Amino acid sequence: MPGQSQHSKRPGLIDRLKERHRLAQVVRKTFRKLAPLGPVPEVDAAAVGGPAGACELTIRREGRGFRLLLPNFRAHRHSRTCINRNAPTYLWWMIQAGPEVTESAGNYSDGDLPSLARFSFSSCGAAIPVPDFHFFRDRGYAEMRRVAEETALPWEARSTEVVWRGGPNGYGSLSTDPALAGNPRLLQRMALVQRCKGTPIEARFAPLGDNKHAQVMEAEGLVGDVLPNASWGGRKLALDIDGFTNAWGNLFHRLLLGCCVLKVESGLSYRQWYYGDMEPGRHFIPLCGPT
Numbered sequence: 132m133p134g135q136s137q138h139s140k141r142p143g144l145i146d147r148l149k150e151r152h153r154l155a156q157v158v159r160k161t162f163r164k165l166a167p168l169g170p171v172p173e174v175d176a177a178a179v180g181g182p183a184g185a186c187e188l189t190i191r192r193e194g195r196g197f198r199l200l201l202p203n204f205r206a207h208r209h210s211r212t213c214i215n216r217n218a219p220t221y222l223w224w225m226i227q228a229g230p231e232v233t234e235s236a237g238n239y240s241d242g243d244l245p246s247l248a249r250f251s252f253s254s255c256g257a258a259i260p261v262p263d264f265h266f267f268r269d270r271g272y273a274e275m276r277r278v279a280e281e282t283a284l285p286w287e288a289r290s291t292e293v294v295w296r297g298g299p300n301g302y303g304s305l306s307t308d309p310a311l312a313g314n315p316r317l318l319q320r321m322a323l324v325q326r327c328k329g330t331p332i333e334a335r336f337a338p339l340g341d342n343k344h345a346q347v348m349e350a351e352g353l354v355g356d357v358l359p360n361a362s363w364g365g366r367k368l369a370l371d372i373d374g375f376t377n378a379w380g381n382l383f384h385r386l387l388l389g390c391c392v393l394k395v396e397s398g399l400s401y402r403q404w405y406y407g408d409m410e411p412g413r414h415f416i417p418l419c420g421p422t
Contacts (some may be wrong), residue, residue, distance in 0.1 A: 182247065186244045188200075190222055217252070235250060253376035255376075289366055298336060307325075319395070369388075394417055
C-alpha cells in the first residue's frame with residue numbers, strides 16, 4: 132500500500148540524516164581543536180563499512196585536504212565520544228607526515244578493543260604507538276614542564292614517602308575482601324591498594340565521585356584525598372600502575388617532576404610511543420605486579 136511504502140522509507144531517510152549530522156559534528160569538533168595550532172586544511176568525513184566492532188578511524192589524503200573514514204557508531208555513545216576526542220589527534224599527526232603518506236588508520240579506543248588499525252595510542256602487540264590524545268591536548272605537557280621547572284624540589288630536599296592515587300580502572304574483580312588481595316583475578320589496582328593498606332605505602336584510589344562502588348570503598352579505607360600532580364615534585368618516589376591499558380600521562384608527569392618511578396609490571400605490558408626510549412634501571416625501576 133502507498134502509505135506503507137512511504138512509511139517503510141522514512142526510517143532509512145532519518146537514519147541517513149542522523150548519520151550526516153554525526154559526521155558533520157566530528158568535522159566541526161576536529162576543526163575547532165586544530166584551529167589554535169594554525170591553518171587547518173579542508174576536512175570532511177564519510178561513513179564506511181568494515182568488520183563489525185572494529186575500532187578503526189582511517190584518514191585519507193585527498194588533494195590538499197583530508198577525509199575521515201569512520202565506522203557506523205550511531206548506537207554506541209562511548210564510540211562517539213572516543214571518535215570525537217581522538218580524531219583531531221590522529222589527523223594532526225597525519226598532517227605532519229609527508230605527501231607520500233596517503234592513508235593511515237588508528238585505533239580510536241584506548242588500545243584494548245579490537246581493531247585492524249596500524250596505529251594506536253597504546254599497544255601491547257603489533258600496532259605502532261603514536262603520541263596520544265592527552266599529550267596532544269596538553270601540547271606535549273607544556274604546563275607540567277613549566278611546573279616541574281619552577282616548583283620541583285632538589286633531590287636531597289624531597290620526601291621519601293611513597294604515595295599513589297588513581298582510579299579503579301582495569302580488568303578483574305573489584306572485590307574489597309582483603310582475603311582476595313593475592314588472587315590473580317582481582318583488579319591489579321585493587322590488589323595494590325589492598326596490599327598497601329596498613330603499610331608505609333599510601334596507595335589509595337582518588338575520590339570516586341558518583342562511582343556506584345564509592346561508598347563501599349570509602350568505608351574500607353581504600354579512597355584517599357585529592358593530591359595535585361605537582362606534589363610529586365616534592366617526593367623522591369612515584370608508583371606507576373596500568374589501568375585498562377596504561378596510566379597515560381602519569382608516567383610522563385612523574386618523569387618530568389624528577390621522580391624515581393617504580394613501574395608495576397602488568398600482564399599485557401601496554402606501551403606508549405616513548406617506551407622504546409626508556410631503559411629499566413635507568414628511567415624507571417620495574418616491579419613485579421601483584422600476584
